[in-house]
Amino acid sequence: MGTYRIMVTGATGYIGINMISKILQEYDNVNVIAAVRSQEQVNKLQKLFNDDARLSFELGELPNHVWKISNIDILIHTAGILNRKDPIKLFQINVDGTRQLLEKAKEAKVKRFIYMSSQSVYGTKGTSLWHEEMPAHPEVLYAESKYAGELLCMKEAFSTLQTVILRVARVYGDGLFTYQGILPHYYAGCVAKKEPIPIFTYNKNSVNYIHISDLTEAISKVISTLKLPNKLLLNIGGDRAYTNLELGHICQNVAEFCQCEKPSLLFIKKHIQASQALSMDITKAKKYLDWSPTTTMEEGMIQLIKARIDVID
Template structure:
């Protein structure tokens, strides 16, 4: 059962791809929304009936009083994975924003008497699962600064839960939808332009979730009486190989895929060459070992727990979502 009483909810990351849709859903069901934003540009993207509060996770003083008057906090903001860069400052940059920012926000929430705190984490806190699907009981082994920071922030949220606050952590995989910056939209654009190779079927399995289903999970985390004290993985319950995604995109574009595929061995050789050239030149190349792993590797996660505990039922499949994403790509053609 979920709570239906109107509440005042502070949302961080409120102008992002997921956050903006969450704000609309909260307003639609009668909640009052307080958005924590970093500047005036972000404020302009919010609905008129949203209260604005300035705050930056990386600036401690800016968070003072951020949670005053809020019944719940939905913490979506963090240093983005796309900001991951190789270098000595990478770990510290993620720590300052994602870990220390969460620590400060929890302290403000505690001081303001916030009842429930929902933290949007990532499956990157667990690491890549390979062919075996991971679940909440899997020992985490994050492999990136982003993932390690998310895992550390999760621990802070869990500790706040042990100290009396109602806390919920959601781990999301790739969230897709009509997002101009999203990796799936970029893949659609590449296929549309004839710049994406016809990949072979290697049987890899990847988990995803549509943005509307991610919002549904966040709403359940914020309102369901059984949610506090738990960590949940959120997916659409399906597993996709990259080849299956490629073929689905071709269908949505109305294209007939080539009758041939690039052999896996050729892609592996190209990735090894890319790695070698990167070491020589110091420049990132489009095909390297990391890129190939994202294309052909598995990242498989199970979301049985949230389905069982909170009755989470994903409503959108990739096939259903692709037409809208294709229209977005078409509207951006030169």
Template sequence: MKILITGGAGFIGSNLAAYLLGKKHQVVVLDNLRFGYLENLTNRNNLNLQFIQMDVRDRKIEKVIKNVDIIFHFAGMNSLPACQSDPLETFSVNVIGTANVLEIARKCSIRRVIFSSSSAVYENEKSFPLTEDMQVNPTLAYSLSKKSAEEICHAYQELYKMDIVIFRFFNVYGPHMDFRRPNPPFISYILTCLLRDRVPVLHSDGNQSRDMIYIDDVLQVCEIAITNTNAKNQTFNVGSGKASSINEIYKQVAAYLGKEKIKPIFRKPSLLWDTYPNLFKGKFPLQKNFVEDEVHRYTLASIKKAKKLLHWDPRVSLTQGLKRITEFAVQNY
């Protein structure tokens, strides 16, 4: 099968490309390399891999899409403070880009599109575990852009009877996580600090908990979604169904690296996004309570739906996953 991955040079996309190549699929990676990196594509010399540098908003992607069977639409901006700092670009990439991919997929009669949404759409929910049937109402730019893109998916499902699967990914971690951006993912950040004997600066007291899911489990559910008839036009949470605290994660990673003596510094939660000072300037600055809420956010996915319809169950424990990503970081960071 010939499969297109937009954003395929990013974290999840590049891992998926390698996984699908291992399953003998033909893979086309489309990425403008603004947030992705060619070095993430470790199989660049594989004859079944084609890389195309192009933006998902470009209408010329039709010449790429018309020749594939399945699309994984993973391209997008996903750093919360970066998205909040540039909402116009965020909506252009995440919403207009999605509309462009879906419209061209419609014209080209693509059999299925699998869209990568986010647990961020549950931003203002206070009831746990989080279920797919909740009436989500996010407010931050990134979260709102993902919710808007989901609505476009629903419109194409209803208006054109297209087959579109939506995955709401929770906190995915594993090899090729981005550690270069100003606000990198937490695990990437602490690995980078500890490997360089730097003291990590964390926010709050470290007791906040998130649902962490290892990349290998994500790849399995992606593969299932290619052909599983139960997935048609469904929205699924993709998480572990367990919440782990920042302190718990830090202690395990530090122990694996033999860096237990390095203790993190804790700053005020409101300072988390201070690397984006434009957010807090002018007459109408971003209210700090939104940043604090993001720091303290608790996430816990209900994965009953994916278990029931897709017969998918995460297999990699937090302990196993952290050991794997630590071993990768030692060799590559």
């Protein structure tokens, strides 16, 4: 691969910032343009990456001040919001913002557009093993906005823009700007703080998780794989799905490796609902990218617990 210029939107978000870190660590022949909203974010990233000369910045914001795109080989679009309280703003940023970005990328002759979508577009109905050919059934506004972005990427108007859509499982793992309040991070915090782990018995759904390092490796494969179809939709997920109870048992099993007490499980009984296994078929990603997730949930949980211990100490 020759010298590439890669733009990353959502550069200060969990996925975006860890992707920038991955690129700077593994590629000497790549310049990264971080699409940010403010000078404050520029200062934060410059400090974090020690003023790396390969990292530059473009100021802008979706949807009204879309970043300038010039001489970009690959654009990784991770920017978006989850705001459920303001559906108008959500669709303006996640949908209209994506449309404007696609138009600018097409005009600038970007070689490859990578769109970060979500497993949530599948909804919770139908088969328990999601594959790319099954119809989408988004059930919440965020999922609807991500699916609308997918449809934009596939439009005939952008047929000349090579696009890879990644439907990503729930991301976890110790990394830059890690979210601490969601599973399985919350359970890791319980172990570190010597608190019981709450197991909601009404929620027997199993959820597919992917470690942040496995996700950034998959995106890296999309960057480096030279021959891909002009329009490609891929599931990016972990090895399998896990229930809350399984995560709790994993925390109990790995606690000793983190020099922690074995946590107790606190069962919270509420209304029982039908259980569903929400898992992803990643066969296509393995085929096209020569990629598979390598971080086990046990390994990922150990990392999370140790990271939480360091914060508490």
